[in-house]
Amino acid sequence: MPWQTHGFEFIKKYFEQIILNDQPFDYAQDKLSHAYIFFGQEMIGKRTFALELSYKINGSKTEGSTNPDVYLVSPNSSKSGRSITIEEIRKVRQFLYLSTMIGPRKFVIIDDADQMTVEAQNAFLKALEEPSASSVIFLITAYPDVLLSTILSRCQTVNFPNHSKTNIETILVKEGVENAKAKFLAEFSNGRLGLALKIIRENQYSQIKNYLKELADLIKSNMNGRLVWAKKISEADNSTTEIGDRLLTWMLYLRIHKDSKNLRILAKLMRANHDLLQPQYNTRLLLENLVIQL
DSSP, X not given: OOXXXXXXXXXXXXXXHHHHHOOTTOTTSOOXXXXXXXXXXXXXXXXXXXXXXXXXXXXXXXXXXXXXTEEEEOGGGSXXXXXXXXXXHHHHHHHHTSOOSSSSOEEEEETTGGGBOHHHHHHHHHHHHSOOTTEEEEEEESOGGGSOHHHHTTSEEEEOXXXXXXXXXXXXXXXXXXXXXXXXXXXXXXXXXXXXXXXHHTTXXXXXXXXXXXXXXXXXXXXXXXHHHHHHHHHSSOOHHHHHHHXXXXXXXXXXXXXXXXXXXXXXXXXXXXXXXXXXXXXXXXXXXXXXXX
């Protein structure tokens, strides 16, 4: 069956060969690893690939997160919405002890695995140290260095490269996007096909333009104006995800228009974007610290 995930042809061929060699009931000949780290930029299709791969390996007719043999974990599924806690990892370990329901294997996909707390990572180590013969774990991350070295050493790593501008533009045009807009998004997304598609499918193009105007206004504003903005945004009904989308928009734009000033601002934004997902950070203080340094 053809792949639905765009791109990553080399990785597809790699796993297609593994699937051919995979013999679930003869584990001495099994070529499939029990744990993988899929790393690369955010929103380029790593999680989508992992979901489709799990479907292909099991040969089931129930795809993705609706498959009872697939357990998906992410910060959004946690109580805090910011990190993956030890409680979520305990549920993962319970799932791994269950028998499969459809295919010969069961899969755990941990999205944004770098958001596991230290306690969660230590608990997760036990699942890696004592893998069940029928389980496969995919850790999805843009920041593999945040993971414990003991986790890194027990997983096979697969690097997901950026999509080319040409490929992104071509796919967007096929989606019905006008050429000028497709060209802008292909450049703006910086290799992240998932981001470009999300902008189009969720009608976020106008919002992107608003975020960029907001950044330009902030840079021109005095210190009082910047602090008023930080207070307004932190007190509004803005989720961590929405604020993160704003910071991501700014970062992507600055990566296109590089100069010494923009690179300095970009470094501050990258740090703020990472800190935003840490549960110990206060959103208002984080934003105030950011705009002071613009």
